[in-house]
Amino acid sequence: MKPVTEFGRGAGRNYFLPVKVEKLSTGNVLVTEFDGDQFEIDSLSGKAVAKTPKATLGAVCNIKPNSSYVNNKGTENRYYGRGYTQLTWWSNYARASVALGMGLQLLLKPDLVLKPEIAYRLMSHGMRTGEGFANGHRFSDYFHGDITDYVNARRMVNGLNRAHEIAEIAKKFEKILIDSKVDLKCPEPA
Known part of the structure; x- marks a missing residue:
């Protein structure tokens, strides 16, 4: 058994498009989505606070990148399914990372989820707590x-x-x- 990436890497889903992540001097992370919506992610809780009015999670797949996205200096990442249980969405990567005691490392480096020891910890945590991928089910x-x-x-x-x-x-x-x-x-x- 080995952790895998999602077939099609999320194509056609609202988490398919890349986002840019930028570590702030506070330790928090600024996420800029393809449509220009921005969120600041708290490094201690993994919770996102919208920084742009009416920001919504995810962008429609058939849009062109917003100028806020294009001009953002953050690192471009994609948050398609990875691991044993296919962790998806940047917000889930952030919360899961904090839950595992890793700060925001999974948000900053999503391919870490492909490491067997991290993929197992994510699966175990979700199945025991109902958090993340488990949708409230334990x-x-x-x-x-x-x-x-x-x-x-x-x-x-x-x-x-x-x-x-x-x-x-x-x-x-x-x-x-x-x-x-x-x-x-x-x-x-x-």
Whole structure:
């Protein structure tokens, strides 16, 4: 298993277009979207505050870059899906980075999400807390006691898209893990 990038790199979605990120002297980061909307990201919380009137997250894909974007000196990045769970949107990269104790490093360097140890931490954090990609759903909502609900657990990532197909794969994987369990008991002395 290895972290991957989203097929098509988000083409046609509102997070497809690049944004420019600029680290400020305060430690915060200024994000300028393709349409010129700007947000200041707090380095301690990962929360975004709009700096332009009526700013909205994401830009329509078929527009030309706004002059504010073109003239911005920040580094151009794209925030398509990366990792085991396909983290998307610059705002999610910012919040996830802070949640993992990494400041705003994932916002500044989104390819860090492709490192297995970071991709795993993101997946684990989201599944345990319901934050980020998990859309408020936690692993414990679907797996506890005698409950094993692979179909609805898919809600953590991409709703119920291909849920039954993925549930069957998960059941096979679970069986492999259970069948390969090694008895680690020490033999009784003779």
